[in-house]
Amino acid sequence: MQSSFQLAFLIPLLPLIGFLINGLGRNQLSKQWSGLIGAGTIMGSFLVSLFIFQSVESGNTAVVSYFDFIRIEGLRIPFAFQIDALSSLFLLIITGIGFLIHVYSISYMHEESSSSFARYFSYLNLFVFSMLLLVLGSNYVVLFIGWEGVGLCSYLLIGFWFKNQVYTKAANKAFIMNRIGDLAFLLAIFWLIIKTGSASFQEVFEFVQGNQGTSKFTATDITVVSLLLFIGATGKSAQLPLYTWLPDAMAGPTPVSALIHAATMVTAGIYMIARSNIIYSLAPFTLTLISWVGLATALLAATIALRQYDIKKVLAYSTVSQLGFMFLALGSGAYVAAVFHVLTHAFFKALLFLGSGSVIHAMGGEQDIRKMGGLSGKLKITYVTFLIGCLAIAGLPPLSGFFSKDAILLSAFLHQPLQYGIALFTAFLTAFYMFRLLFLTFHGSFRGTAEQQAHLHESPALMTIPLIVLALLSVVGGWIGIPAVLMHEADWLGSFLAPVLSSSTHEVSHATEWMLMSLSVVGVLLTIGFAWFLFRNYRERESKGLLRFFEHKWYVDELYDRLIVKPIFYLGRLLKEWVEPRFIDALVNGVGKTVQLAGRQIRFLQSGQIGSYVLLMVLAMVTVLLVQFFIRK
């Protein structure tokens, strides 16, 4: 085993230690210390991850086993880490961006009291720990531990300001929505364990490949398992129909949105499906379903984002939309493209969220973009970095988003031209709503109060430095996956991930590829121009018709409320007011009353009179003999 792999346990351990120190010492630690511990442990993990990444890049992979987590007859689940191209890449994303966001948070959260400041960092560290566990686990069970861990931390962080009831409700919503998916995921794990007798990736995949189609693992099994895993992924990665929690999750502090709801946790579903790509390659039906669900989510979220006024809501729906793109790529069999988009999206979406945090910071907590405008003069660094983020997400070359989105569009084109058309349209929508956001926020005239205008200021260095770093990454991050048509010996990412991810082998002529690229670039440029024309000088207008429909998020929340929440409430009320007192209480109290009554009667037998005891004894003897007598007969 590569010697650097022996350090792998440090990667999740350091954030766990940070969590424990910050969590237990939150009343003693000063803000400087909690910030230092919080960010420092992630920094340590990042350095170890770099070592491991280097080692993996030179061709080493390993499964590092520590102890048996579960060992029962016929099933052994080790607590082991899988170190290969996919996990090492995700390690870098998580720890790298996690570190930047920790640094940013030190400044962003400085108004909190020192105990809740430490609480914040302990949650953040716990989150990073869980996410690392999720990525490192060498079997589905360890992955599931991390999976649940990030769900928990997401709940804790969304409800970080738990005194606000709206926020706690948003936290509940996120948690419950995730649970639905988790249940399906858990069922999938059980199914796999029953069928294959193992939960570890290697063994499961070997088994599936070796026995697919036979009675040991039928086509139905593959479809069911892949579907269940996918449902699990829709919960965590906010896809239709379980996406509604993510926009509400913006209740949490902005760095949390950047870390959890843009860069890391929501990509867990993508990671899981990419990790299970061997199963998915055998399930064409599920793949088709995934691609359509992803596409529908992308389009739906993009249309909603068109008419949102909360700066974070726009970004949230944009996240959902981008996740939809990733699922489209997965469904098209382009796992590399999906992971590539995870990477670039992590850069620019973290950048955009942190930029919006900087804006909100400057605006004194105001999040409504109708009350902003013309901020570019005051917040220069924020403006420039935000612009880079917008360009990247819109997909203009040579920024990172262009390459990854292009890879996805290409895979969709090869897979289903119809899907390509819708995806391209959605990409234009993306450009449109992002630049609407940019223009409304930073251009035109200021529409807020005079007090806010006087308060406008650029954020401190601790916040702007992560912005600059992320902006740089958003620019250059895509260069690791430049397609072959643009550069000789390109697509480093594809070859790096080749051992883990089966890549689609479709060949496409360079002319077609050029045409697709230029089509999207020209379309995006036109869209940006259109947005500039519409929103350069914003005036508030009543939205009508379809736009009103978009503004109300397609009334999905209301629909869910009617279809699911209300009936469950009615059922609950029915159970509470009718079934419980009549049946359950009656049963439980009845048992108690019966026993009490019986006891009150039987008590007289215990008279304390020796004579009565003897009498009973004799009667018992008679009874026993009688019974024996008759039985023998």
Added chain:
Amino acid sequence: MSISAILFWVLSVAALFSALMVVTSRNPIHSVIWLIVTFFAISGHYILLNAQFLAVVNIIVYAGAIMVLFLFVIMLMNLNKESEPARHRWLQLAGGVSGGALLLVLVAALKDTELKSQQSLMLEGNTGLIKTLGQELFSNYVIPFELSSILFLSAMVGAVLIGKKD
């Protein structure tokens, strides 16, 4: 009917009658006396069965020592009068009925045993002689025999301890 059969029936009737008298006598002293009669009847049975050692021991230990002890205690407590209040009538009835039921059930259960045709040898055999029993007792049963001496010792200590005035 042989003489031993006649003796058997006489002794049986005597034993049953005196046992009933033990239970029914109002005066405890009478009960004791009737119990002694019962023991004598049972000893007679032993002799009929040629278990001479046990017959003698029964008379010495039970009819002699133990019953004297009873008498002694009764005298000591000055209970030699019909002082015992009768039990509640229903309880008495219940006791009688359940005892009778026990009798009935036991008889019914054992009535048709396969032992029915077996006979007990009377007036013969050397099993019950002191010589045989003594040899057996001091060879194969020597440990229980010695243990019973410890039992007696502890019973003696216990009786003294319980009986002494604080």
Added chain:
Amino acid sequence: MPINYYLFLAIALFSIGVVGVLTRRNAIIIFMCIELMLNAVNLLLVAFSKMHYKQAAAAAIPIANPGIDGQLFVFFIMVVAAAEVSVGLAIIVMLYRNIHSVDINFLNRLKH
């Protein structure tokens, strides 16, 4: 004599003892009834012993001292009974000293 007769005789004596225990209130009488029950069992044991003796005499292979166990049992029962009586009577004496009665109806302390 047929073993049945001894059996019924012993059962009858035993049942009389039981009835005595159930119907009397005087602790000493109850004690005596217990002795009666013990003696009924003793009698039966001796009868069985002699039954085995007869069986063994008729059997082809002779065994040493057949049926002697039953009589030894009786002997040990007597030993135990003697010990029991000495302790039991001591308890009754102590009881009488404390509550000035041997009526077992007053012995309902088990309830508490």
